[in-house]
Amino acid sequence: xxxxxxxxxxxxxxxxxxxxxxxxxxxxxxxxxxxxxxxxxxxxxxxxxxxxxxxxxxxxxxxxxxxxxxxxxxxxxxxxxxxxxxxxxxxxxxxxxxxxxx
Numbered sequence: 001x002x003x004x005x006x007x008x009x010x011x012x013x014x015x016x017x018x019x020x021x022x023x024x025x026x027x028x029x030x031x032x033x034x035x036x037x038x039x040x041x042x043x044x045x046x047x048x049x050x051x052x053x054x055x056x057x058x059x060x061x062x063x064x065x066x067x068x069x070x071x072x073x074x075x076x077x078x079x080x081x082x083x084x085x086x087x088x089x090x091x092x093x094x095x096x097x098x099x100x101x102x
Contacts, residue, residue: 007074009051011039018056026059038092047074047082055089064097066090 012035019028035043045051050071057064068086090097 007047007049009045009048011035011043011045014045014051015053015055018054020056020058022060038088045083045085048072051085053085064093065099066093066097067099
């Protein structure tokens with residue numbers, strides 16, 4: 001049996017924000033310092049291994065692009081605490097968030 005800690009991901013490390021500039025060389029990438037307003041006081045996302053959340057904002061119109069990937073996800077039928085990262089983030093993002101850059 002795998003320990004619960006093996007399925008816990010630091011949301012600050014998993015989330016990468018990118019501000020897109022007018023050219024491919026003009027990108028600013030960073031990890032947020034705090035994510036507790038979205039993912040709770042522990043800043044932990046439960047139920048994933050190898051979780052990667054990429055949220056990009058286009059500097060020219062602030063259109064948002066969201067891509068969530070993982071290597072492994074715990075079976076939600078077995079564990080009810082698994083949250084849908086994409087659904088959680090979409091609550092805080094404007095309508096029309098795309099999962100591709102066009």
